[in-house]
Amino acid sequence: MKAYIWSLPTRVFHMMFAAFILAAIISGDEDNLLNIHASLGYAIGILVIYRIIWGFIGPQYSRFSDFPLSMKELKEFASNIFNHKKYAGHNPAASFVMLSMLIVVVLTVATGVLTYGIQEGRGLLGFLNTPYFKEMDLFEEVHEFFSTLLLVLIAAHLGGVAFDRLIDKKTDTLGSIVNGHKNIEASSVTLNWFQKLFSLFALVLAAGVLFYSLFFNSVLTKSSYNEISYEKEHPAFVAECASCHTLYPPHLLSRESWSKVMDTLDDHFGDDASLDDTTRLSIKEYLLKNSAESSSKESAFYILKSLKENEDIIAVTQTSYWKARHQGIDKNIFSSNEIKSKANCKACHSDIEKGLIEDSNIKIPKTGA
Numbered sequence: 001m002k003a004y005i006w007s008l009p010t011r012v013f014h015m016m017f018a019a020f021i022l023a024a025i026i027s028g029d030e031d032n033l034l035n036i037h038a039s040l041g042y043a044i045g046i047l048v049i050y051r052i053i054w055g056f057i058g059p060q061y062s063r064f065s066d067f068p069l070s071m072k073e074l075k076e077f078a079s080n081i082f083n084h085k086k087y088a089g090h091n092p093a094a095s096f097v098m099l100s101m102l103i104v105v106v107l108t109v110a111t112g113v114l115t116y117g118i119q120e121g122r123g124l125l126g127f128l129n130t131p132y133f134k135e136m137d138l139f140e141e142v143h144e145f146f147s148t149l150l151l152v153l154i155a156a157h158l159g160g161v162a163f164d165r166l167i168d169k170k171t172d173t174l175g176s177i178v179n180g181h182k183n184i185e186a187s188s189v190t191l192n193w194f195q196k197l198f199s200l201f202a203l204v205l206a207a208g209v210l211f212y213s214l215f216f217n218s219v220l221t222k223s224s225y226n227e228i229s230y231e232k233e234h235p236a237f238v239a240e241c242a243s244c245h246t247l248y249p250p251h252l253l254s255r256e257s258w259s260k261v262m263d264t265l266d267d268h269f270g271d272d273a274s275l276d277d278t279t280r281l282s283i284k285e286y287l288l289k290n291s292a293e294s295s296s297k298e299s300a301f302y303i304l305k306s307l308k309e310n311e312d313i314i315a316v317t318q319t320s321y322w323k324a325r326h327q328g329i330d331k332n333i334f335s336s337n338e339i340k341s342k343a344n345c346k347a348c349h350s351d352i353e354k355g356l357i358e359d360s361n362i363k364i365p366k367t368g369a
Helices: 008-027 031-057 071-079 092-118 138-167 173-179 193-215 235-241 255-263 277-289 298-309 320-326 331-335
Strands: none
Touching: 008 031, 008 138, 008 173, 008 193, 031 092, 031 193, 071 092, 092 138, 138 173, 235 277, 255 277, 298 320
16 A cells, blocks of 8 residues: 655655755865855755744644654664564654754754855855954854764765665655655645645745855855955055065965065065165055954964964965965966966966955866976
8 A cells, every 4th residue: 555655845855955965065175166055055044944844834744743753762663673663754763863954954054154154254144254253263163063963964864764775675765755655554645735835935945045146146145355456545565566476465464474574675585675665664554454463354364373373474375374275286286387386376366466365266277287
């Protein structure tokens, strides 16, 4: 006998949820895919909100009230794992894992949005990217913790499905994820018009938010930073510094480092870059005013942390932060025709001379040729 256990909205949710989480995991390790990762996070957030509401207003078996969540049932299920009671919906182990996944996903998305706003200055919480919060990198660590915990729960979920398939092929629990039917004697679910409309709205909304965030200048991923016209702010800074090398934004060095740079121009990395005192002091004042200490940008925060380890450094490329960020890049690329030197930041960071170092704008040559 077959019973219709999982309604179409529940199955579509499951497929979207799995696909979006997989894509988020893949995009999470690549800096230039950060906006895609964030867009997926928003979509996942909508899906999990839908599933929580669905747990109260959805059909039988999908409601939380139908989850066997008592410890007594869990112990009984575990002690009779090879000959357990047949459950039309989730069994006790699956119920606990499913509920845990929903809670962890909520926390993962919430900490992700916080991290995206506080550290990157992007998205709905981009306004939190202020000097007050700039040392709050704790959110990223918490986000990574919940992301790892989610992977553990996903592994447990997949392991449970595989185990169930191994010991109970007749019920066809795995097949029910696709067609909604289990070979079990139980009542079949039906949906009323409100459940259908609500599901359609929520699932389309999740897909729409993802599309909007990926292909439009969305408020969900928009940066709180604006391009800086250094030519307008301080023409002498541009004229004297950009004529020989990349125009490094002031926030990439500390006040102390900039002081050392501007006070030793007669030996500027082996060259004599001396300026008249009026011009030198004017540029120095501008650099000190806009140094890393005055910026809430993520790069400024980590540069400052690096410089505390070695206060004598006046080259960004010598900081431990720069080295850590570039350690995975083939050394031959830095000597390639496109780059030629580690100091040529604008070869890969097209927006650096506008005061920005956006991950999405990084373009690294594929070879060192």
